[in-house]
Amino acid sequence: MEIIMIVLAGILFGFAVYNILQKQLLRIIIGTALLSHAAHLFILTMGKLKRGSSPVLTEGTESYSDPLPQALILTSIVISFGVTSLLLVLAYRAVKTNGTDNMEELRGNDHD
């Protein structure tokens, strides 16, 4: 099962990168969203999957799934959310101000 999940995460990573390499800002942002999903899936898989019950202490349960990666993912999800929202607003402002959402047209030169 881990193999499958790692493969899935890898494929998502690939799609994310492909989108990031596009010209259009919209595509790139979609890429970053995919990227964080892939990363979180990786983290989850690195703890063991489905080897125990949910990490909520209950009577009589001996083994729990690894709680630490889950905690890390929670932190990471919140942070990614912050970054994504900022990026979205930034993109919106940048497109409005520069009048294009094609990153190839947003190269600039030394003196501006």
Added chain:
Amino acid sequence: MTNFAILPILIPFIAGILLAFTHNRILLTRRLAMLFAIVHLMTMGFLLYKVLVDGSIVLEAGDWSAPYGIILVLDPLSTLLVLTSSIILLAVVWYAPASVSEEQEGFYFYTFVFLLVTGVSGAFITGDLFNLFVFFEVLLMASYALITHGGKKVQLRESIKYVLINLFSSMLFVTAVSYIYAVLGTVNMAQLAERAAASDQPGIITTVAILLFFVFATKGAAFPLYYWMPHSYIVPNPVVSALFGALLTKVGVYSLIRTFTLIFHQQPEIMDQLFIWVGNLTMLFGVIGALASRNIKLIVAYNIIPAIGFMLVGIGIFNHDGLSGSIYYLLQDMIVKAALFLLAGTIAAVAGTSDINKMGGMIRSHPVLGWMFFIAGLVLAGVPPFSGFIGKLLLVRGAFEKGETTTVIIMLLTSLLILLSIVRAFIRIFWGEGEAIKQQTRHSARSLLPAGLLMLFTVFLGIGAEAILPTVQQISDYLLNPQEYIDLVLKGGR
């Protein structure tokens, strides 16, 4: 006593929050900011004294002992670096009113600055790899806010690139942390070090280390990952550029020094060569960029890169002199880069342009500015008796000890080209024909003091090197012997 270890992050953190509430009263905000910066500096001075006299301070946050809780470690290296950043913070806060518009100041400018420093300080003192990621995000988020602050066209354009690259490397970072967790079962740096050393040097640790290397090298703007840096550093206000130039890339380098001396010095034959060659190429390509630029701010920004190369080479040399050289270079480069950005900002403001080909003869109206810039150039090129020389000498010595002659040649050549880039700018800006510019002299006089303060420190780090150097050399030995750190954090046993 151990609770002191929270102060380096607590003071700027509280300052940042408090200043968010006073943002409408600019005068008060400015004064408070200055006050906090001074308090921070003094606290750090005191803490450094404590650390040097009584030994490192380890704080187990929430009283959870390592490796389970998060550990904050004030050892000589991290304390020295936080102290250096607090000097820069003071200069920046002091300079800000001369350059940042009141409108901007009202929009949480100081909050962002202080929270950036919170993130930087946290990254320096944390002893937990995932916590390092969190502090990275704090400083990055503050830097996103600062780079876009003002919302000009160029700023928006360059900041998108900046955010995107950093976002990618952050995601890579957090994934790499999870990999290392899978392999070694922990995220506490001391325990990682212990376990990595106890393991049989499996290649997988090296592989994950490489991923982390790229993460930090991207933040640190090493070859071939530096592209995003120069242009994005020059678009915000010069104050922000100074803060970025002095602190952000250096956090990347610090993380490399910390993790690669402590945890990942596995398979040194691969690692050392990687550092050395990435360092060599970073020096060369960075200085090429500096030579290619006609924009004074860009020249300064590009000059960050070869300095990073020097530090990387020092890590790769991995002996007493090499590491001392890297650390010394790191310390002094933070200060001189901040000074240079402030000076470049003043030059551009006075001249009304940042194109060096359009300036000339400014030495007549701004001699102090000119000579400070000139001396800063000599510092950068490592001309004695200034601070750059001390680091360079140690690096050259270390490289020769290791038999890396090519690297020495590249280092010396790079120094020469750095000198060329700065002196050429100096000649075009300050010498030659061109009428003296009389306007806005008030502006420049006011903004010279903070830069002057920084220059004073640089000169001191050169001529008075003896005050710091023995400490740096101790740090270098301490880094070469990771067991000391491990014992410090893990208290010898679990």
Added chain:
Amino acid sequence: MIVAILMPFLIAMCIPFIAKFKYRIHTGYAVFATSLSIFLYFLVLLISGETETLYRYSWIPSLGLDLTFYTDGLALFFALLISGIGALVAFYSIFYLNLEERLGSFYVYLLLFMGAMLGIVTSDNIYALYTFWELTSVSSFLLISFWFTRKASTDGALKSMLITFLGGFSLLGGLVLLHLVTGSTSIREILTQGDLILASDWFPLIVVLLLLAACTKSAQFPFHIWLPDAMEAPTPVSAYLHSATMVKAGLFLLLRFTPVFKESEAFFIAVSIIGLVTLFWGSYMAVRQTDLKGILAYSTISQLGMIMAMIGYGTEAAIFAAMFHILNHATFKGSLFMAVGIIDHETGTRNIRKLGGLWKLMPVTGIISILASFSMAGVPLPILNGFYSKEEFFSSSWDLSADRAFGSDFAALLANIVPYAAVAGSIFTFVYSMYFYFRTFTGKAEKTTAEKAHDPKFGMLAAPVLLVSGVLLISIFPNWFSRHLLQPAANAVYGDAMKEHSIHFWHGFVPALIMSLIVVVLGVLFYITRKYWMGLYNVLPGKLSGNIVYASLLSASENQTKRLNDRIVSGSIRQYNAIIISVISIVTLLILFGTNSFDLRNIDTSPVSLPQSLPELAVALIMIAAAFGSTVSQKKLTAVIILGVVGYGLSILFVLFRAPDLALTQLSIETITVVLFLLCFRHLPEIKRERKEKLSKKITNIIIASLCGLMMMLVGLAAYSQRLFPSISDYFVKYSYKLGGGDNIVNVILVDFRGLDTLFEITVLAIAALGIYSLIKLRQKEGDR
């Protein structure tokens, strides 16, 4: 002694204040007094015979850098030269520079230079020596560009700085190696370990690096090109730095280390050849110059080459002759420079073609010039010191193969050729000396210059007159100078075993005299016939000039770098990402397989039982399909909504893998994100059909994306399968309730075990909120600073 060496620096600090009163008293007097007192101090030291003195101050001991000054014969010889000529130059400058100039800056630089130069010659510590060495380069840079509004000045200054710093940095490398090999930073101690150095593997590199330093500083071929351009400096500076002192620092460096180097044949070969080539090339090029200072600059290069060659010989006689010529050169060249300064001052030009017949107008200057230039030419007269030292040069060249045994055939051959080369190189020296004098002082006077030119007042003449009387004094009492000045200096270099040298005008018809005569005869011949062979200059140097190389390098450093850099740092985020991602992926993959770490021994590779894992598999497939869908979708709305599917899929996976908290968080955050996307995207343009996209580009992107995904996947698999240690999580499971007081382990970790993370995670959100707020609200005007 420390006072004497640091005095220039101390006075330099006071100069800005003194310069405020420049209209009442010329600032130069302060500098003159300073240098004169230093000169007298060293003179007393010399006469008292107390040659060995020492001062030690620990500066940066952790680096091995301390200020240890000591004087032996060599240091004293140079110190006297520096302070003596310095005093004369300062005095001369009082009349040369008028009060409107920035006297303060000028004298600060001059004193910095003097102090640094004294530091070089008296330092025992190699790093201190290096520090002073670089300081001379910096002060020379500032002095050359004293008239900073002229482009020629600043160009010349930049050139000299680059070339001398090239040498400076290589000096640093050489000195560090000496430190490493001998374990000492004291020159005296290093010199006692000559055998160790000679036997070391680093020895060839040490020689190369130190030679590079010496050759750049002392303007040896092909690094000589900076010196002619340095003539843009005010003439006192040229006389002082660029003929008498700074350019001799390179010679000094080699002399300092001669006790070690003289044993090496490679050193002999390299230095002799460089010296002789420079001697020849400098004198050859001097003849071509039209600027008086240009002639003198090339002449200086040539003379330095000659001294260099003698240092290369390394024999007793040669070292002694080198010292002698250093002294003589300072006297006659210094006075010639000052004479040129006077001519320039009086006639307003230094162009030799516009000059002539000055003899009648300025007789005193004429006398100075004829004595000095004939001495430079080596005209055999008993009153010209240049002849004496040239004679010594010839005789040391002639005796070389007898005085020194050589191991290799090449070295022996070279030793036999040396005398002929010496003669050949000296012929042009004779020619340009004659050219310099006769073209300026005889013949017809130009109308324009003749009107106002006359000898200047006494003050300006005093310094050159004193220097020229030095020429005479040395010639009349050569042995006094030899005993008190030259012999101790040569002893310091060669060791006390050196036998006493006495200098005579007449030795009989020895080879050296014959060589001198050949030079004179051929020189006269060449001078008279110069019209017929001047065309040679179009062929050589022609396009081979070092200046052309320098110029193209300099322009490349600006233009080629720009071209290259623009290509790399193109501003295209797409290109950045492509490079960054592919580098990361490829290198990591290489390391992964290079270290053989792709190994799946511990992973559970048992086939997945379908019915049990069906939900996970299904979700995974849906997620992949959705990711694909949002990538290819042409409508922004669709793309965003399909993207949401991936996020919701992830939260279902979280549920399946027993991570309820995650699932909840992911669910709510995904929802907010999608809403936010939609809000912002309403204003973003519609996705364009990427018809402009080239297929090759598309394929490249696909390759990079697959590489990166593959890399992450493989490293993940490898990491997962090699779990070397138990996780620390067991502790959390165990103590979550006992110590943390909570059932939900993840929550306990978040708020307690790792509370700091959470605190700053919230901080990140807060900063993001404030950042977004200012992004939206704060809009500064463009161009506003």
